[in-house]
Structure formats: C-alpha cells, structure tokens
Amino acid sequence: MNKFTKLGLCLGLLATVLFSACEKEYDSIETVDDAAIQTFIKASNVKYTKDATGYYYNISAQGSGAAVKNSDSVYYSYSFRTLSGTVFYQSTDLMIPSNFLGYTDRFTFNQTQYLLTPIREVLTKLNRGGKATLIMPSNLAFGKNGISSLNIESNANILVDLGIYSQSKRHEIDELEINKFISNNNLTVIKDESRARYSIITPGTGTDAINLNSTIVVNYVVRYLDGTEIAQSSSQITSSLFELYKGWQLILPGKVTAGGKLRLIIPADLGNGTTPLDFDIEIVSVTN
Template sequence: MNKFTKLSLLTILLATVLFSACKKEYETIQSIDENAIQSYIKANNLNMTKASTGYYYNIITPGSGAEIKNPDSVFYSYTFKLLNGTQLTKSSTVVIPSTFLGYTDRFTIGGSSYVFTPIREVLTMLKRGGTARLILPSNMAFGRNGLESVGVGPNENILVELGVYSQSKIHQIDELQMDNFLSANSLTAVKDLSRVRYIVTQQGTGAPIFATSTLSVNYTGRLLTGTIFQASSEPTSIELASAIKGWLVLQNFKVGTKVRLFIPSDLAYGQAGRLDDTGSYYVVPPNSVLDFDVEIVSVTN
C-alpha cells in the first residue's frame, strides 16, 4: 500500500470518527432536551402533544369563528420564556403585531432574524381569540450558541406563549391600541365622532377654525412607541384641508389651544405608511396610530 493510499484511508477514518462524535453529541443534546421538556411538562401538569418534527404544543383556547388561512391578516401576541420562567421577549399590547398568517414565523430578537416554523404551525391551529403554548427544543430555537444578548444560554429549550386577538379589522385594533395606551399611561381622552381621541391641556380663546383654515402650529408627532417621527422647531403653516384627515378634529378648538391627539391609522397614513424623503425606510410604518402634541398659534380663514 503506497503512502498516498495510507494517507487517504487515515483521512477517511479520522472524518468518520469526527462525524460519529458530532452525531453522538447531537443525539445526546436531543436526549437532554427531551428529558428537560418531559420534566417541565410533568412538573406543571401539562397535557402537551409532540409534533412529528420534535416540538411540543398545547391548544389552551381554540378560539372561534372562521378558520384563519395563510393569506389572512392576523393580529397576535407572543411571549418567549426559558423553562425556568425567565422572560426573554414579548409583544407589545400597545403596538400589536400584525402580518399575514403565513409570515408569523419570522422574528427579530436581540438584533438577529429568526424563522420559527413551529410558531406559524401552532397559530394555524387557532381561530380568532385562541391561545396556545409550545416548547421549542434547543436545536429548533437558538441552538448550541444560545443568544447571550437576551439571556439565552447554550442548548436552552424555549417556551412560547401565543395568542390570536379576536379583532380581525385594523380599525378594531386601532381602538384597542389606543385604549391600551391610554390605560397604560393613566390618561383620559375625549373620543370624537371621527374616532380621534384628544386631551385638551390648554383651552384657546382666539379665532375659530374651519376645514378651509390655514393654521400656524407648533407640533410633535410620535408613534405609540414614543418614537418621534416629525416635530416643528418653530411655528409651521399647515393647510387643514391638505393635512392628514385626523387633524380636521382641530375644528373643535380655537387659537391658543394646546391639545394632544391620538389619530387612528386610517385617518393618518393608513396602509401605505410614510417613507422618509429618500424612500428608503418607513418613518411611519403602515397602519400606525399617531400621537400628536399640537399648539394652535394662529389661524388664517
């Protein structure tokens, strides 16, 4: 046997040993995951089903109404936890996530993007108002590296709690988001017939305002997350008829008024949202409720 043949055989043997070692380690991790998950299920007296791909799930509340299809919009909630109860990340009740059901497996966590197919599969089993939980074994979650930035160690199993909101229309979600925001911030607002909510912080006594008026205003525009997307540095002229529809509520007031407005998405930038001047990114994402502070400095009628 020549030296080349011996070297080739040695290389193949070494590769086989390494492959076997990796395979053995992977199987060992799977076994550890399985034991940990089974212990968690038993300790918490849960009745969970194991999917053919290896994750566990439990439909807590099936929900009601028509079955949700992949092309349907769905408003949902999620909470990611370790099995010891440590919370990693969760959705907001103020800015409620929405997407087509077929895209509900995509997440950005700790600055990285992930696709968790089991989450979409379990959400597919729910109807509006439904809730569920699932357990992702480590190899279907963050793997052997974990995700240190949010506190996930190597080979951690992940519990995900899911819910589908009963609301199916964006205007219903707008109302819920405004309700939740006001409640979370202990605010009380008046609801106009237009569905705009407002809080008057200073009552004006100057000239009246009409739909055809041109206003000079100081203002700050925010998303419900608190992110400022636009603000005036000095009084700015705005034709009320050309402004977003929600600003027409300013006809209720007079010059000198300071008011905070909460504007539903369809009376703001709607499904289109608003891009920056270069068209590169959204300064106002689609279907965003807006939060404005407005001071009416003067009016031209």
C-alpha cells in the same frame, strides 16, 4: 490462555467501556433537550402534545372565531421566555403585530432573521381568539449559538405563549389599542364620531377660527401608543390644514384657535394608515 489472548481481551473490554462512556457522554442535543422539556412539563402539570419534529404545544383556548389559513391576515401575540421563566421578547397590546398567517414564523433579533417554523404551525391550529403555549427545543429555536445580548444561552429550550386576536379588521384593533392606552394612562378624553379621542387643555384666545383652508403654525409631538416618539416629531410646522392628517382636519376646527393646546389620539385611518398615533398639539397662529 496465553498472554496475547489475555491482552486482547483486556483491550477489547477497555474499548467497550470507553465506547459506552463516550456514547453516554455524547447524547444528541435532541435527546438532551427532550429530557429537559419532559422534566419541565412534568413539573408544570400541563398536558402537552409532541409534534413529530420535536416541539411540544398546549392549546389552552381553541378560539370561538373563524379558522384561519396561511393566506389570511391575522393579529397575533407572542411572549418568548426561557424554561426558567425569564421573558426576553414579547409583543404589546398597544402595538399589536399583524401579518399573513404564513409569515408569522419570521422574527428578527439583533438584525438577524430567524425562521421559527413551530410558531406558525401552532398558530395554524387555532381559530381567531385562540391561545396556545409552545415549547421549542434548541435545534428548532436559537441553536448552539443562542443570543448573548438577550441572555439566551447555548442550546436553550424556549417557551412561547401565543394567541390570535378575535378582531380581524384594522379599525377593530385600533379600538382595542386606543382603549387600552387610555385605560393604562388614566386619561379623560372625548370620543368623536370619527373615533378620534381628544382632550382640550386650553381652547386658545385667537380670533380666527380654524377651517380646512386655514394656514396654521403648530408645535407638536407625536408618539406611538407605546410611548415611542416618532423621529423628528418635535417640530414646528406651517401648513394649510387640508394638507395635514385627516384626524387634525376633523378635530381642530371649532375646538381650538391660536394659543390653544390639546391632546389628540387618532386611529390608523385618520393618521398614517398603519397604527394609532398620540399627539400633543399647540396652535401658535392661525391665518385665514
């Protein structure tokens, strides 16, 4: 064997070794993600099903309610966390999100919208009342960029706990949210037949009774049930009662007058039409 042949063999062997090393070093991110997810699943001792697109899911409760399709409106829950267990984004049962099932894959983080298709696909597998856990590989989640402000690293695999509430009507969800709010805050309130809740702090000492045609001057604060004050919510208003929230029209007459204070929690249909509201109200004056 001449020296050129030996040199050629050596170069060929070196090239094979280098190619093999590079091939091992640069496994696709899908392969790396899948290995990490399978390690997590094995440690969790929970059975997951793998979808053809690469995500895994486990249906812990199918739900005893009706099946849902993309055109159906659903109230749903979500909790995003890393595989290490850190929760970085979740819904709350004080302000339950709703949407058409077909649009439940749209999420906005830091003013950037992400299309997280596996979430919609897994929710589609549930009936109302169902629950599931989803594991998204990074390429189906936030990719190589991650989201630094939420401490989501590059190529992070994401676990999402999902659920569809058994309630399908706005008034049913209002009851759920309001009852949870009252329980969380240990409130003692009276439930009106309108479904509004109220607590009279002081009835007031004014002589003019409030009616729908009364002009009232009021100090008030209004909040969502999660405690968020609505913009410009602390203010004084002068208005006829019939021009104000329907919940006010139903509760204020006969219960308070000038100098009176109360806390009032109203369902969506008695307020802004979208979500329950929590008011602190002080009646400054009443004019009939």
